[in-house]
Amino acid sequence: xxxxxxxxxxxxxxxxxxxxxxxxxxxxxxxxxxxxxxxxxxxxxxxxxxxxxxxxxxxxxxxxxxxxxxxxxxxxxxxxxxxxxxxxxxxxxxxxxxxxxxxxxxxxxxxxxxxxxxxxxxxxxxxxxxxxxxxxxxxxxxxxxxxx
Amino acid sequence: xxxxxxxxxxxxxxxxxxxxxxxxxxxxxxxxxxxxxxxxxxxxxxxxxxxxxxxxxxxxxxxxxxxxxxxxxxxxxxxxxxxxxxxxxxxxxxxxxxxxxxxxxxxxxxxxxxxxxxxxxxxxxxxxxxxxxxxxxxxxxxxxxxxx
DNA sequence: TATTGTTATACTCTATAACTATA
DNA sequence: TATAGTTATAGAGTATAACAATA
Numbered sequence: 001x002x003x004x005x006x007x008x009x010x011x012x013x014x015x016x017x018x019x020x021x022x023x024x025x026x027x028x029x030x031x032x033x034x035x036x037x038x039x040x041x042x043x044x045x046x047x048x049x050x051x052x053x054x055x056x057x058x059x060x061x062x063x064x065x066x067x068x069x070x071x072x073x074x075x076x077x078x079x080x081x082x083x084x085x086x087x088x089x090x091x092x093x094x095x096x097x098x099x100x101x102x103x104x105x106x107x108x109x110x111x112x113x114x115x116x117x118x119x120x121x122x123x124x125x126x127x128x129x130x131x132x133x134x135x136x137x138x139x140x141x142x143x144x145x146x147x148x
Numbered sequence: 149x150x151x152x153x154x155x156x157x158x159x160x161x162x163x164x165x166x167x168x169x170x171x172x173x174x175x176x177x178x179x180x181x182x183x184x185x186x187x188x189x190x191x192x193x194x195x196x197x198x199x200x201x202x203x204x205x206x207x208x209x210x211x212x213x214x215x216x217x218x219x220x221x222x223x224x225x226x227x228x229x230x231x232x233x234x235x236x237x238x239x240x241x242x243x244x245x246x247x248x249x250x251x252x253x254x255x256x257x258x259x260x261x262x263x264x265x266x267x268x269x270x271x272x273x274x275x276x277x278x279x280x281x282x283x284x285x286x287x288x289x290x291x292x293x294x295x296x
Numbered sequence: 297t298a299t300t301g302t303t304a305t306a307c308t309c310t311a312t313a314a315c316t317a318t319a
Numbered sequence: 320t321a322t323a324g325t326t327a328t329a330g331a332g333t334a335t336a337a338c339a340a341t342a
Binding site: 021025029051055068130137146 | 161171273
């Protein structure tokens with residue numbers, strides 16, 4: 001039978017581990033933003049796709065999948081949902097009949113602006129301990145570990 | 149019917165948004181570490197609980213839940229799994245018969261060391277673009293948004 | 297009355313494989 | 320042969336509510 005053990009040498013408390021902090025910050029972010037977006041009928045992933053459909057209307061589903069690090073089959077489901085709400089359209093690509101270009105509709109752009117307003121507020125609360133310069137530093141460090 | 153819209157003003161491309169970067173870095177981290185830990189019969193959340201049970205053997209389940217930002221009911225299931233493997237034990241708290249103190253066993257400490265070895269390697273690869281100083285900066289910034 | 301742990305349930309997210317139509 | 324999209328399925332993660340034992 002195993003006996004309970006006493007404290008071993010503790011060289012990296014979880015609170016000092018960058019990956020633990022990354023996971024915890026991300027969990028806090030997604031639960032906060034999902035709750036914030038719920039009244040608008042959105043969640044983080046469809047919101048991100050809607051933003052891409054608005055900002056980069058010439059992206060196809062595979063490009064969206066790579067950009068958001070999703071499986072292409074997840075993009076199918078998420079675009080289905082956005083399309084059934086009338087917020088995005090699948091447009092044919094005249095250069096390749098296999099691909100769908102995903103573009104925001106007028107209603108989608110409108111909903112996106114509402115979503116950006118409420119998420120901006122939530123993000124301001126989440127980031128209230130950081131200065132604008134801190135946020136820029138954080139973004140630049142994260143960019144170097146987010147696209148490996 | 150909704151017409152597809154042209155590019156609107158693009159004031160925050162997703163790639164410059166700190167929360168998008170946070171979510172993407174975290175997704176990359178968890179999929180990488182889960183794949184790395186799979187051969188050891190672990191995933192990120194049980195691994196984190198095992199680490200707490202080793203480093204802080206006097207934590208009860210509610211404290212673990214708060215520390216890892218999990219619901220107490222999730223901790224029940226995760227501790228069940230670790231206990232059935234013989235890696236942690238639930239110990240009675242002499243001061244409060246409601247609570248379980250979660251402590252690592254000898255086998256659990258052994259498994260934890262194996263897990264820390266393989267995850268350290270994976271983390272080194274994920275962070276190879278950052279210096280030690282960058283990582284310290286990143287940890288200190290994340291700490292300020294991870295515990296709100 | 298409030299808290300700790302537990303059970304139950306529903307939904308979301310992730311990972312994988314197989315298929316079709318096009319290239 | 321390879322790629323874009325789709326369908327299907329299983330397992331992991333998250334969120335809530337209700338309950339028993341104990342404080």
